[in-house]
Amino acid sequence: MTDNPIFAVAARAETLRARGADVITLAAGEPQAATSAVVVEAAVAAVRDPVAHHxxxxxxxxxxxxxxxxxxxxxxxxxxxxxxxxxxxxxxxxxxxxxxxxxxxxxxxxxxxxxxxxxxxxxxxxxxxxxxxxxxxxxxxxxxxxxxxxxxxxxxxxxxxxxxxxxxxxxxxxxxxxxxxxxxxxxxxxxxxxxxxxxxxxxxxxxxxxxxxxxxxxxxxxxxxxxxxxxxxxxxxxxxxxxxxxxxxxxxxxxxxxxxxxxxxxxxxxxxxHDTPARAARDYARRRTMLVEALNQIDGIDCPLPDGGMFAFPDVSGLLHDRGWSSSADLAAWLLDTAHVAVVPGEAFNAPGRIRVCFAIDDETLITAIDRLKAALGPVPEADTRQLEEAR
Ligand SMILES: Cc1ncc(COP(=O)(O)O)c(C=O)c1O
CATH class of the missing domain: 3.40.640.10 (Type I PLP-dependent aspartate aminotransferase-like (Major domain))
Known part of the structure; x- marks a missing residue:
């Protein structure tokens, strides 16, 4: 019996972190933000209500x-x-x-x-x-x-x-x-x-x-x-x-x-x-564009703009071919070990030749991750992840 392969990537990232590496996880299938204060306060009130104890x-x-x-x-x-x-x-x-x-x-x-x-x-x-x-x-x-x-x-x-x-x-x-x-x-x-x-x-x-x-x-x-x-x-x-x-x-x-x-x-x-999901949707829409544009600047990556959800799902087969990796699983392992950026190999979704990259992460971290990806997978044309900072 095998566990979900996405959890395997998360586990490897945790191991590296425990050894002191500054790993950025774009592999998670979850928003990186904390739960909103209004929800946390409701939970605290519930904890104090004896009815909720039974x-x-x-x-x-x-x-x-x-x-x-x-x-x-x-x-x-x-x-x-x-x-x-x-x-x-x-x-x-x-x-x-x-x-x-x-x-x-x-x-x-x-x-x-x-x-x-x-x-x-x-x-x-x-x-x-x-x-x-x-x-x-x-x-x-x-x-x-x-x-x-x-x-x-x-x-x-x-x-x-x-x-x-x-x-x-x-x-x-x-x-x-x-x-x-x-x-x-x-x-x-x-x-x-x-x-x-x-x-x-x-x-x-x-x-x-x-x-x-x-x-x-x-x-x-x-x-x-x-x-x-x-x-x-x-x-x-x-x-x-x-x-x-x-x-x-x-x-x-x-x-x-x-x-x-x-x-x-x-x-x-x-x-x-209703504010939290609306704000998240606005933020993710902006980050999606920033991530997809940056990925498409890397030779060998072809990333469609996703209509929805929290992930970019680029085709990296050109990169594998040009740079000699035998699979997107190899590429993902290399990225994690050398650039300290965790992504999920497409094999986890029955889609070899692709990787899944989550953009439900704060702007600063995403910009750093993009810089690392470009440095690891470049050379690329003058990249402009600063655009987002200016737009903010
Ligand atoms: C398509 C889809 N459905 C369901 C889930 C699971 O959601 P939950 O955490 O509420 O169990 C996920 C989690 O990644 C998902 O991607």
Whole structure:
């Protein structure tokens, strides 16, 4: 059994740090910022409230479920109530709860490739078989590709838009095609909306928004991890038809009992804080441009501008060829050891020849990381990372 390869990069970076190296991590799949003060204060208040010291409902705090339902209704169109929501230990756990309800041993679930390895991992953990669907050149899933992967065992599709690591946002017409396909073949659609706040094109739509008829065969997964810099708090959710929620509630009740109450109160405060995700989205949009422009100045790197998410996903195959590295994993290891910049090799996402570079990091650190990358991988034309400083 292998662990998530992204954690392996983080572990190597930690080892170097422990030896005194000044390592910058652009490998993490999380915002580097601290959780906002308003959320921390809500958690402190919850810690002091004896009600939060005792057992709560397995399905999750009713106030939190109500707010989640209102948000999912706003995003998707069809009405959802607190009864349609299960609170989970992060979006990954929410995905697992949905899959253990939907998938029997050997059932197949289609996942986008390149894609977040966690999708395949939760499918496997739930007893299913993840089948990678090769995305098109713009990293979007097409109906042709879905059809090529469909068998009599296919139960569901996991769609994440904006995606990780690609940042691809599926436009309305593509979502409509996918929805028609799902309906035609009686597929479940699991919409992983964890990056919904980070759409830099203004084109993000939930698949249910364009195809509300899918409501009875859809699971909407979300959480506070990315939007609110709360990855360590472990609060996510699923909104789904009642039979899925009943199964998820039973699973939670039999295993973890419920998500810790203090953390749910923190998530409740987060959902009331609209400034933090809006500010993060503005900052990430600016950093995305700065990073992509800098990467494209390096000979042998071709970096598309991602539509959404928190990552650049450049093609480094030209660099590998020119400089003699045999794989992007070799390049990433070399960058970590010599430039002390951690990135994730594309192999982790089934995309050899690429690397994933996170831009959810503060301006100063990102500028330093860019300077190091350029020094290590140059020569490059006069670089202008100072532009950002002037713009600020
Ligand atoms: C597409 C996607 N979904 C879900 C998750 C997991 O989110 P959480 O930390 O809330 O479990 C991640 C984390 O990287 C992700 O990239």
């Amino acid at each position: 057992y709560g409902p397995a399905q999750g705090d009713p106030d939190l479920r109500e707010l989640v339902a209102a948000n999912v209704t706003r995003d998707t169109g069809p009405a959802w109530t607190a009864d349609d929501v299960q609170i989970a230990l992060g979006a990954k756990h929410a995905l697992f709860l949905a899959l253990q309800a939907l998938v029997g041993a050997g059932d197949e679930v289609l996942v986008a490739g390149p894609g977040w390895p966690g999708h395949a991992e939760v499918v496997a953990a739930a007893g299913g078989v993840a089948v990678p669907v090769t995305a098109d050149k713009e990293f979007r899933v097409s109906v042709d590709a879905l059809d090529r992967c469909r068998t009599s065992r296919t139960r569901a599709l996991i769609l994440s838009s904006p995606g990780n690591p690609t940042g691809a946002v599926h436009p309305e017409s593509r979502l409509r095609d996918i929805a028609d396909w799902a309906q035609r073949h009686g597929m479940w659609v699991i919409s992983d909306d964890i990056y919904r706040a980070f759409d830099y094109t203004g084109t993000y739509q939930s698949i249910l928004r364009v195809a509300p008829q899918l409501r009875c065969r859809s699971v909407v997964v979300g959480g506070v991890s990315k939007e609110h810099a709360m990855t360590g708090w472990r609060v996510g959710w699923l909104a789904a038809p009642r039979e899925i929620i009943a199964s998820a509630r039973l699973h939670v009740s039999r295993t973890i009992t419920h998500v810790p109450t203090v953390n749910q109160r923190a998530a409740l405060a987060a959902l009331d804080d």
